[in-house]
Amino acid sequence: MVTARDLxxxxxxxxxxxxxxxxxxxxxxxGSVDDGKSTLIGRLLYxxxxxxxxxxxxxxxxxxxxxxxxxxxDLALLVDGLAAEREQGITIDVxxxxxxxxxxxxxxxxxxxxEQYTRNMAxxxxxADLAILLIDARKSVQVQTRRHxxxxxxxxxxxxxxAVNKMDLVEHSRSRFRLIESDFQELSDKxxxxxxxxxxxxxxxxxxVTTRSTAMAWYKGPTLLEALESADVDRAEEHSGFRLSVQxxxxxxxxxxxxxxxxxxxxxxxxxxxxxxxxxKRSKVKSIVxxxxxxxLAVTDQAITLTLEDEIDVSRGDVICGKDDPVDVSDQFAxxxxxxxxxxxxxxxxxxxxxxxxxxxxxxxxxxxxxxVNTLAHEAAKTLDLNEIAMCNxxxxxxxxxxxxxxxxxxxxxxxxxxxxxxxxxxGMLDFSLRRAANIVWQDLDVGKAQRAAQKHQKPCVLWFTGxxxxxxxxxxxxxxxxxxxxxxxxxxxxxxxxxHGLNKDLGFTDEDRVExxxxxxxVAKLMADSGLIILCAFxxxxxxxxxxxxxxxxxxxxxxxFVDTPLEVAEQRDVKGLYAKARRGEIKNFTGIDSEYxxxxxxxxxxxxxxxxxxxxxxxxxxxxxxxxxLSNAL
Amino acid sequence: MSNLTHLDRLEAESIHIMREVVAECxxxxxxxxxxxxxxxxxxxxxxxxYPSPPPFPLLHVDTTWKFREMIEFRxxxxxxxxxxxxxxxxxxxxxxxxxxxxxxxxxxxxIMKTQALKQALDAHGFDAAFGGARRDEDxxxxxxxxxxxxxxxxxxxxxxxxxxxxxxxxxxxxxGESMRVFPMSNWTxxxxxxxxxxxxxxxxSLYFAAERPVVQxxxxxxxxxxxxxxxxxxxxxxxxxxxxxxxGCYPLTGAVRSTATSLLDIIRETLLATTSERQGRVIDSxxxxxxEQKKQEGYF
Numbered sequence: 012m013v014t015a016r017d018l019x020x021x022x023x024x025x026x027x028x029x030x031x032x033x034x035x036x037x038x039x040x041x042g043s044v045d046d047g048k049s050t051l052i053g054r055l056l057y058x059x060x061x062x063x064x065x066x067x068x069x070x071x072x073x074x075x076x077x078x079x080x081x082x083x084x085d086l087a088l089l090v091d092g093l094a095a096e097r098e099q100g101i102t103i104d105v106x107x108x109x110x111x112x113x114x115x116x117x118x119x120x121x122x123x124x125x126e127q128y129t130r131n132m133a134x135x136x137x138x139a140d141l142a143i144l145l146i147d148a149r150k151s152v153q154v155q156t157r158r159h160x161x162x163x164x165x166x167x168x169x170x171x172x173x174a175v176n177k178m179d180l181v182e183h184s185r186s187r188f189r190l191i192e193s194d195f196q197e198l199s200d201k202x203x204x205x206x207x208x209x210x211x212x213x214x215x216x217x218x219x220v221t222t223r224s225t226a227m228a229w230y231k232g233p234t235l236l237e238a239l240e241s242a243d244v245d246r247a248e249e250h251s252g253f254r255l256s257v258q259x260x261x262x263x264x265x266x267x268x269x270x271x272x273x274x275x276x277x278x279x280x281x282x283x284x285x286x287x288x289x290x291x292k293r294s295k296v297k298s299i300v301x302x303x304x305x306x307x308l309a310v311t312d313q314a315i316t317l318t319l320e321d322e323i324d325v326s327r328g329d330v331i332c333g334k335d336d337p338v339d340v341s342d343q344f345a346x347x348x349x350x351x352x353x354x355x356x357x358x359x360x361x362x363x364x365x366x367x368x369x370x371x372x373x374x375x376x377x378x379x380x381x382x383x384v385n386t387l388a389h390e391a392a393k394t395l396d397l398n399e400i401a402m403c404n405x406x407x408x409x410x411x412x413x414x415x416x417x418x419x420x421x422x423x424x425x426x427x428x429x430x431x432x433x434x435x436x437x438x439g440m441l442d443f444s445l446r447r448a449a450n451i452v453w454q455d456l457d458v459g460k461a462q463r464a465a466q467k468h469q470k471p472c473v474l475w476f477t478g479x480x481x482x483x484x485x486x487x488x489x490x491x492x493x494x495x496x497x498x499x500x501x502x503x504x505x506x507x508x509x510x511x512h513g514l515n516k517d518l519g520f521t522d523e524d525r526v527e528x529x530x531x532x533x534x535v536a537k538l539m540a541d542s543g544l545i546i547l548c549a550f551x552x553x554x555x556x557x558x559x560x561x562x563x564x565x566x567x568x569x570x571x572x573x574f575v576d577t578p579l580e581v582a583e584q585r586d587v588k589g590l591y592a593k594a595r596r597g598e599i600k601n602f603t604g605i606d607s608e609y610x611x612x613x614x615x616x617x618x619x620x621x622x623x624x625x626x627x628x629x630x631x632x633x634x635x636x637x638x639x640x641x642x643l644s645n646a647l
Numbered sequence: 648m649s650n651l652t653h654l655d656r657l658e659a660e661s662i663h664i665m666r667e668v669v670a671e672c673x674x675x676x677x678x679x680x681x682x683x684x685x686x687x688x689x690x691x692x693x694x695x696x697y698p699s700p701p702p703f704p705l706l707h708v709d710t711t712w713k714f715r716e717m718i719e720f721r722x723x724x725x726x727x728x729x730x731x732x733x734x735x736x737x738x739x740x741x742x743x744x745x746x747x748x749x750x751x752x753x754x755x756x757x758i759m760k761t762q763a764l765k766q767a768l769d770a771h772g773f774d775a776a777f778g779g780a781r782r783d784e785d786x787x788x789x790x791x792x793x794x795x796x797x798x799x800x801x802x803x804x805x806x807x808x809x810x811x812x813x814x815x816x817x818x819x820x821x822x823g824e825s826m827r828v829f830p831m832s833n834w835t836x837x838x839x840x841x842x843x844x845x846x847x848x849x850x851x852s853l854y855f856a857a858e859r860p861v862v863q864x865x866x867x868x869x870x871x872x873x874x875x876x877x878x879x880x881x882x883x884x885x886x887x888x889x890x891x892x893x894x895g896c897y898p899l900t901g902a903v904r905s906t907a908t909s910l911l912d913i914i915r916e917t918l919l920a921t922t923s924e925r926q927g928r929v930i931d932s933x934x935x936x937x938x939e940q941k942k943q944e945g946y947f
Contacts, residue, residue: 023915035653116653137812263699302697314662433819
C-alpha cells in the first residue's frame with residue numbers, strides 16, 4: 012500500500028487510470044462465530060488499510076466493552092453490524108463489506124453459519140462467484156462444513172477456498188493440515204467444484220491472510236489475498252448465446268422503441284439476427300443506444316438498451332436471444348426450493364413466482380423430497396419449514412421463458428412471494444422443464460386464435476365503420492387506432508384506400524362490385540382477427556345485407572358496427588375530396604347518397620352523430636365501449 | 648472474466664435497479680439531497696432511461712438550513728436537465744421556528760428532515776423512493792436491502808427484512824406501504840469519486856476548497872453561511888481555506904481545512920484521508936447504534 016499511497020500523492024491521475032481497470036469479485040464467507048469468520052474479514056479490511064482512524068477508535072473503545080480478545084483490538088467488531096448482533100455476539104444477517112487491492116475490487120457477503128440461518132447463507136451465495144469455507148483446524152470437516160459446501164454448490168458457486176483457520180492452536184502442524192485436506196477432498200469429490208484451494212492460516216495473527224506466514228514456511232501455496240486476487244471466475248454465461256431479458260420498454264415517442272435490460276448471457280452487436288421469446292418473432296439488432304452514443308458491442312452483465320430493425324412485439328419478461336439457440340418456454344418445472352418463511356410451504360397453495368422479469372401465479376405441484384442439509388440424505392416430506400431445502404415440481408399459471416439454473420443464473424433463478432402478505436417466502440433454482448413439448452411455442456405450431464390474442468393482451472374484434480362518404484369514418488378510425496396503439500394494443504386499419512388499390516383493384520362501384528368488395532374485406536378482417544388483432548374497417552358499405560354478411564363472417568361478439576351518422580347535407584357541405592360536386596355534375600356514377608342508396612343500420616353497436624360530437628369525442632366513445640365490454644380488459 | 652471494470656459493473660447494477668422500480672412501482676420518486684452521491688445517482692438515472700428523461704420527479708427535503716450554494720446548485724441542475732423537482736419544507740416546523748441552534752441537532756433533524764420526508768412521501772403517495780445511501784457508510788447500512796420495505800408508518804424493521812437473492816427484487820407493497828430503494832448500495836466512497844472523475848459529473852462548489860468564514864466549535868469547523876448563526880461570546884468567524892466532504896445543514900456539517908481546488912485534488916485528499924466521511928456530521932457521533940435507530944424511525 013505504501014507505493015499506492017505514494018502514487019496517490021504524486022500522480023493522482025495515473026493512479027485513477029490504474030484503478031479504472033480493476034476487475035471485480037463477489038465472494039461469500041461461510042463459517043460460524045467459532046471459526047473466526049468475522050475476525051478473518053476484519054483482518055482483510057484492516058490489513059488492506061481500509062479502516063479509518065475514527066472507525067478504529069470506535070472499535071478500540073468497543074473492544075474494551077464487548078470484545079473477546081482482552082486488550083487486543085477485536086477485529087470482528089468491524090463487521091458485526093446490527094446492535095442486536097453486537098450484544099449477542101453472533102452474525103444473524105447478511106452483511107456486505109467492501110475492500111479493494113491494486114487489481115481487484117471485492118464485495119464480501121458475510122453470512123451466518125448456523126443451520127437456522129441457512130436462508131441468509133443462500134442469500135449471500137446467490138450473488139457470489141467464489142466461497143471461502145472456514146474450518147477450525149482443531150475440528151477439521153464438521154457437519155456444518157458439509158452444509159455450507161452443499162448450499163454453496165446448490166447456489167451455483169464453482170470455486171471454493173477453504174480457510175483452515177486457527178493453525179496457531181494446532182502448533183502450525185503440517186500433518187494436521189494434510190489430514191484436513193484429505194477430509195475435505197472426500198466432500199468436494201462428492202459435490203464437484205471446479206476449483207478448490209486450501210490455505211492454512213491464523214486470522215487472529217494474520218498468518219497467510221495478506222502476508223505469508225513465517226510460522227508455516229512449509230506451506231508454498233498462495234495467501235488468502237493472493238488466492239482472491241488471482242481467482243479466475245470466468246462464467247459459462249459469458250461464452251454462450253446472447254440473451255437479454257427485457258426489463259422495461261423505453262418509448263419516449265412513437266419513433267423510438269428501446270428494449271432495456273441486463274444481458275444475461277453472451278454478447279451482441281448491431282446487425283446481429285435475434286429471435287424474441289416466447290413469440291419466436293425474428294429481427295435484427297439496429298443499435299445499442301446509450302447516453303454516450305451508440306455502442307458497437309454489449310457483453311454479459313451490462314444494462315443496455317437495444318433497438319430492433321422491425322416493429323416486433325416484445326414486452327417485459329420476454330427474452331431476446333441470438334438467432335440460433337433461443338431459450339425454452341415452459342410452465343412445468345423440476346426445481347430446488349429453499350423455504351425462507353416461518354409459515355410452512357404447502358404443496359398446491361398458490362404463490363407468486365418472480366423469475367426473470369416475469370411474475371406469475373403458480374404452486375408446488377409435488378414435493379419430491381427434502382434434503383437433510385447436514386447429511387445430504389433425501390427424505391420424504393409433505394411440507395417445508397423455514398430453512399428447509401427440497402426438490403419440487405412446479406406448475407405455473409402460464410408459460411415463462413427460462414434457462415436451467417446450471418446454465419444461466421439470471422434466467423434460472425426465482426423467488427416465491429406470498430400472495431397476501433407480499434413477503435418473500437422462498438427462493439429456488441430451475442433444474443429442467445418437465446414438458447419438452449413446450450418448445451413448440453417458438454416453432455409456431457398448435458398456436459390458435461386464443462393464444463395469439465392472449466399474447467397481445469386483447470380480445471380481437473372488428474370495428475366496422477359505416478356511413479356516407481365524408482361522414483368522418485376514416486378520420487375517427489385513425490384516431491381510435493392511434494389511441495389503441497398508444498395503449499400498446501395491436502391494430503390494423505382496412506379502408507378503401509389500401510384495399511381498392513391492391514386486393515380489390517379489379518372492382519368498380521356497381522352494386523355487384525360493392526357486394527364483392529365487402530365480402531373480400533370481411534374475409535381479410537376475419538384472418539386478421541384470427542391473428543389476434545383489433546381491426547378497424549372504414550367502408551361506406553351502404554347495404555344492410557352485406558354488413559350482415561360481414562357480421563356473420565366473424566365470431567360472436569367480434570363484430571362491432573359503428574354507424575358514423577352524418578346527414579347528407581352536412582357530408583355534402585364538407586365534401587373534403589370534392590366528390591359530391593363531381594357526382595352532382597354527373598362525373599361519378601353510383602355515388603352513395605346521390606344516385607345510389609344508403610341503408611342506415613338498425614342495430615348498430617354504436618351510433619356516433621358527428622354533428623354533435625367532434626372526431627376526438629367520437630373516438631373516445633369507441634374506446635370507452637371497448638373498455639366497458641372487456642375487449643381491452645387484460646392489464647398490460 | 649469479461650473486460651467490464653468494477654465501475655462498469657456497479658453502474659450496470661444501479662441501472663438495473665432503477666429500471667426495475669420504474670417497471671414495477673406505480674409512483675416512484677428520487678430523493679435528491681444535492682451532494683456528490685445524489686449527483687452520481689441522478690447521472691445514473693439519466694443514463695438508465697436515455698433517451699427518455701428519468702420517468703419520476705426529484706424530491707428535495709429542504710430543512711431551510713442548507714448551504715445557500717446547495718440550493719443554487721439544485722435549481723441549476725433541475726433547469727439544465729428539465730427535471731420535475733419537488734421541494735418540500737415542513738411548514739409546521741417553520742411555524743414553530745425549529746432550527747439546529749434553538750432546538751439542537753437531534754430535534755431539528757427529526758422534525759425538519761425525518762418528519763418532513765414522511766410528510767412529502769405521504770402527500771404525494773409515492774410507493775418507492777430512491778436514496779443514494781451506500782452500505783459502506785455505516786455498520787447498520789451494511790445489512791440493509793437494496794429494496795428496503797417500509798410500513799405505512801415508514802418504519803424499517805431490521806430483524807424482519809425480505810430475503811434478497813440474485814438480482815430479483817420483490818417490489819410488492821400493500822396500499823400505504825412503500826419501498827426505499829438504494830441503487831448505489833454496493834458503491835464505496837472511492838467508487839463514487841472515481842465515477843465522478845470518469846464521467847465528468849458536476850458537483851457543488853462546496854466540495855472544493857475556498858476561503859469561507861468559519862468558527863471552531865467542539866473541534867468541528869462550522870461555516871457561518873448566513874446571519875441566523877448565533878455567535879458565542881468572543882467567537883469571531885475567520886476566513887479559512889476549507890471544503891466539505893459531505894453536505895447537509897450548514898450548522899451540522901463540519902468543514903475540513905484544505906487547499907484542494909480541483910477534482911483531482913479532492914480525490915487525492917480523500918484517498919489519503921484517515922477519517923471516515925461521516926465524521927464531519929454532528930448527527931452520527933452518538934452511540935454506535937444511533938443510525939440504526941434513526942433509520943427504524945424513518946430517517947433515510
